[in-house]
Amino acid sequence: MKAVDAEALEVDDSTGQVIIVPKSAVDQILGTEKEKDSNLNGTLWGLAIGGAGGTVVGAATSSRASNEGTSAAAWTAGIELVGTGIGALTGYLGDSAQRSGPALYRSPKE
Secondary structure, eight states: OOEEOSSEEEEEOTTSOEEEEEGGGOSEEEOSSOOOOOSHHHHHHHHHHHHHHHHHHHHHHHHHHHHTTOOHHHHHHHHHHHHHHHHHHHHHHHHHHOOOOOEEEEOOOO
16 A cells, blocks of 8 residues: 555555555455464463363263263363363464454444
């Protein structure tokens, strides 16, 4: 993006040619390079959500496990660990798959 004025944006295309685009035709402009971001936050969110889901499922099905001769606490803990692992992996992959760059321009909300 080269310049912004009240009515239009000046941008370079892939050949370096300047194009003038009316602001009314633009919702947003995203950069081409992703901002440096750790995948840790996605992993932690996935870990928390997966752990909570695993706890709920483990607790809800623990009576069936105890009928089969398995400790209800061990069953719940095992299901919780599986849910935590799946959630952490899903969060990590989801966070690393985001490829959009920073917003260079967003049209004002009307």
